[in-house]
Amino acid sequence: MTRFASLALAMLVSLFAGAAPSAAAELNLFAWSEYIPQSVLDGFTKETGIEVNYETYASNEEMLAKLLSGAAAYDLVQPSEYTVEAMIKEKMLLKLDHAKIPNLKNVGKEYWGQPHDPKLEYSVPYMQGTVGIVVNTEKVKEPITGYADVFQEKYKGRIVILDDALEIVTWALASQGLGPDQVTKANLEKVKPVLTKWLPLVKVYDSDSPKTALLNGDVDLGIVWSGEAAILLQEQPKRFKYVLPKEGAHMFIDNVAIPKGAENVDAAYKFIDYMLRPAVSREISKDFPYTNPNVEARKLLTPEERANQASYPTGNPKLETFRDIGPVAADVDKLITDLKAKSGS
Amino acid sequence: MPQAATVASATTGQGKPPGRTGWLLLAPLVAWALAFVVAPAVIMLVYSFASRGTLGGVVYDFTLDNYRSVGDPVYLQIVFRSIGYAALTTAICLLSGYPVAYLIGRADERWRNLLLMAVMVPFWTSFLIRTYAWVTILKSEGLLNSLLIQLRFIAEPLEMLYTPGAVVLGLVYTFLPFMILPIYTSVEKLEGALIEAALDLGAGPLRAFSRVIVPLTSPGIAAGVLLVFVPALGIFAVNDILGGGRVDMIGNIIENQFKTARNWPFGAALGTSLLLSFAAIYFYVNRRQGAAAVR
Numbered sequence: 001m002t003r004f005a006s007l008a009l010a011m012l013v014s015l016f017a018g019a020a021p022s023a024a025a026e027l028n029l030f031a032w033s034e035y036i037p038q039s040v041l042d043g044f045t046k047e048t049g050i051e052v053n054y055e056t057y058a059s060n061e062e063m064l065a066k067l068l069s070g071a072a073a074y075d076l077v078q079p080s081e082y083t084v085e086a087m088i089k090e091k092m093l094l095k096l097d098h099a100k101i102p103n104l105k106n107v108g109k110e111y112w113g114q115p116h117d118p119k120l121e122y123s124v125p126y127m128q129g130t131v132g133i134v135v136n137t138e139k140v141k142e143p144i145t146g147y148a149d150v151f152q153e154k155y156k157g158r159i160v161i162l163d164d165a166l167e168i169v170t171w172a173l174a175s176q177g178l179g180p181d182q183v184t185k186a187n188l189e190k191v192k193p194v195l196t197k198w199l200p201l202v203k204v205y206d207s208d209s210p211k212t213a214l215l216n217g218d219v220d221l222g223i224v225w226s227g228e229a230a231i232l233l234q235e236q237p238k239r240f241k242y243v244l245p246k247e248g249a250h251m252f253i254d255n256v257a258i259p260k261g262a263e264n265v266d267a268a269y270k271f272i273d274y275m276l277r278p279a280v281s282r283e284i285s286k287d288f289p290y291t292n293p294n295v296e297a298r299k300l301l302t303p304e305e306r307a308n309q310a311s312y313p314t315g316n317p318k319l320e321t322f323r324d325i326g327p328v329a330a331d332v333d334k335l336i337t338d339l340k341a342k343s344g345s
Numbered sequence: 346m347p348q349a350a351t352v353a354s355a356t357t358g359q360g361k362p363p364g365r366t367g368w369l370l371l372a373p374l375v376a377w378a379l380a381f382v383v384a385p386a387v388i389m390l391v392y393s394f395a396s397r398g399t400l401g402g403v404v405y406d407f408t409l410d411n412y413r414s415v416g417d418p419v420y421l422q423i424v425f426r427s428i429g430y431a432a433l434t435t436a437i438c439l440l441s442g443y444p445v446a447y448l449i450g451r452a453d454e455r456w457r458n459l460l461l462m463a464v465m466v467p468f469w470t471s472f473l474i475r476t477y478a479w480v481t482i483l484k485s486e487g488l489l490n491s492l493l494i495q496l497r498f499i500a501e502p503l504e505m506l507y508t509p510g511a512v513v514l515g516l517v518y519t520f521l522p523f524m525i526l527p528i529y530t531s532v533e534k535l536e537g538a539l540i541e542a543a544l545d546l547g548a549g550p551l552r553a554f555s556r557v558i559v560p561l562t563s564p565g566i567a568a569g570v571l572l573v574f575v576p577a578l579g580i581f582a583v584n585d586i587l588g589g590g591r592v593d594m595i596g597n598i599i600e601n602q603f604k605t606a607r608n609w610p611f612g613a614a615l616g617t618s619l620l621l622s623f624a625a626i627y628f629y630v631n632r633r634q635g636a637a638a639v640r
Binding site: 003059061062064065068157160163164165166202203204205206212213216217218327329330332333334337338340341342343 | 426603
């Protein structure tokens with residue numbers, strides 16, 4: 001009897017062991033992995049006393065899936081431009097009170113008027129970047145100017161590209177003169193032969209760290225995020241070159257936004273204003289050398305950082321943002337899955 | 346082998362239902378299983394009959410479209426590929442793991458624990474780190490290529506990484522302990538007397554092995570095969586890292602549906618189909634084992 005009772009008691013106690021009182025002031029941040037330096041978060045906590053709970057994701061879709069499931073209430077999320085568009089359409093974001101974000105004036109003028117959120121009513125730019133071509137100049141001597149130059153038979157097995165179905169499809173569309181706002185089932189059929197020719201030439205698909213294959217010498221060409229390319233250029237400037245494809249490159253703008261249902265809205269506003277401070281924004285650029293939309297922060301960069309062709313490309317490249325493609329996303333995924341399987345092994 | 350069967354049942358205490366204390370001790374496990382195994386499977390089943398919302402949510406109407414898509418040749422080819430890789434991995438694990446398990450099981454007391462530790466120590470390191478370690482070994486400027494070039498065996502680096510071979514290597518490496526340990530448990534229970542009896546009665550070492558040792562260790566073999574084949578079927582990380590993202594398996598497709606394609610109902614249909622196949626394999630192996638034990 002006593003053995004039974006003590007066992008039952010032990011079970012009951014273990015049920016309640018997990019319940020702990022929640023912290024006083026906190027911020028539930030749901031952002032990309034490898035995108036916010038710990039020093040920035042620590043600085044925020046030190047100044048405001050607000051604890052930051054930093055959870056990460058590796059894709060916009062992952063973030064959307066988590067938000068839609070309603071599992072947790074986040075105060076701040078970090079969607080890319082086409083995801084902001086989708087979230088605005090589905091009324092998932094809180095309208096921003098610009099009076100609470102005085103540092104918004106630091107954001108460059110070119111980031112206003114973008115199709116996904118022209119008046120920055122729901123989102124604030126965090127970092128901008130491009131998707132472009134990295135060339136190992138020691139191995140590849142010919143000029144590479146665009147997608148068509150990359151996907152040639154002679155480079156078979158020496159190419160790394162992002163493992164992102166939408167990106168790959170958009171490059172194929174660009175090579176046929178179509179834009180990222182023209183992702184339709186009909187156009188997918190049109191680019192199927194292009195992709196059938198391209199994909200067997202690819203050695204590695206990697207969205208997490210495509211610079212690894214390039215650094216290892218396993219591949220000589222890559223179509224990667226500009227931040228990855230910038231790190232390559234910083235580490236081995238003589239070996240690598242960054243080229244924006246002439247057919248048209250994806251310009252992505254990653255933003256911060258407050259989802260509806262956020263519990264710590266004031267903390268969220270404080271963080272947005274904090275991250276727009278020139279010194280803090282400059283700190284983010286140090287670890288993640290994407291294109292900083294904060295013009296005041298750009299003034300604080302070193303000359304080498306400012307000259308990095310991947311972070312701040314010169315010239316007049318053809319850049320386009322992605323649009324929300326809605327249900328066509330399923331067809332895009334199916335097409336790439338199919339072609340990958342047929343070209344792989 | 347009725348003697349072996351009775352030995353087994355005596356040590357496992359089969360045929361005796363748990364008392365009140367037994368059930369109380371089992372209760373947390375049952376509750377955990379209900380909450381984290383049964384409930385998610387039911388949710389997945391419900392999703393598999395639903396449709397995809399505009400933003401990728403779930404719309405609860407009843408449709409068989411998702412299961413129809415499962416039969417689509419695009420996905421079937423990947424299912425067959427996954428089965429192929431899982432079967433190959435299981436076969437290689439069995440052929441290489443059995444001798445190791447046998448040696449450890451028949452080894453001296455002093456060595457046995459040390460050898461077992463050697464098999465289990467890699468588990469102390471994160472599975473992902475161990476997989477990435479293979480990248481360091483196999484890449485063009487990696488350890489293996491550098492060694493072979495230093496020893497003048499080859500002039501140019503071999504392309505070992507991002508190939509199907511690398512994927513099989515990674516899978517076998519990951520799952521080998523899962524084959525060795527169950528077989529070891531069976532080997533350890535082997536009674537030397539039975540083997541001696543077989544040899545005395547005129548069986549050569551090969552026949553003693555195939556007619557006596559293998560059937561006696563078949564529970565371990567069955568467990569090992571299940572423990573390797575079933576998880577290998579659902580793997581997505583090893584082939585993604587070592588195959589350069591080119592060797593997509595059914596696990597990757599399911600992952601895609603829940604992340605990029607945002608087609609949860611289809612992902613759920615794929616998952617449910619996989620779950621049912623696992624159940625079918627398990628029951629088949631279990632029945633064959635049961636039949637073998639009765640024999």
